Amino acid sequence: xxxxxxxxxxxxxxxxxxxxxxxxxxxxxxxxxxxxxxxxxxxxxxxxxxxxxxxxxxxxxxxxxxxxxxxxxxxxxxxxxxxxxxxxxxxxxxxxxxxxxxxxxxxxxxxxxxxxxxxxxxx
Numbered sequence: 001x002x003x004x005x006x007x008x009x010x011x012x013x014x015x016x017x018x019x020x021x022x023x024x025x026x027x028x029x030x031x032x033x034x035x036x037x038x039x040x041x042x043x044x045x046x047x048x049x050x051x052x053x054x055x056x057x058x059x060x061x062x063x064x065x066x067x068x069x070x071x072x073x074x075x076x077x078x079x080x081x082x083x084x085x086x087x088x089x090x091x092x093x094x095x096x097x098x099x100x101x102x103x104x105x106x107x108x109x110x111x112x113x114x115x116x117x118x119x120x121x122x123x
């Protein structure tokens with residue numbers, strides 16, 4: 001999603017399970033996907049798409065994006081194959097949960113209706 005870009009915002013570190021050492025937990029970031037759980041990678045994926053397509057600012061390189069996409073596919077995530085409408089919906093829900101809504105309630109309802117229509121067309 002661009003040859004140069006600023007790094008994605010750092011996600012909170014993965015915490016050790018009870019009874020495990022909390023010496024130095026590995027940080028989940030775009031350069032250490034092994035330390036990330038699938039949800040963290042899915043959030044990175046949606047954030048990268050949003051930044052590239054809606055803001056015109058790549059936040060990761062093409063190689064990093066391809067590696068992220070391959071890792072998501074390997075882990076069985078459906079995110080890399082979601083339609084553009086589904087990605088828009090996920091992004092809207094994610095930004096709303098962050099307290100930074102990107103669309104109005106009316107636009108959100110219209111987006112939900114588009115998704116329902118897409119689902120009916122496939123049936």
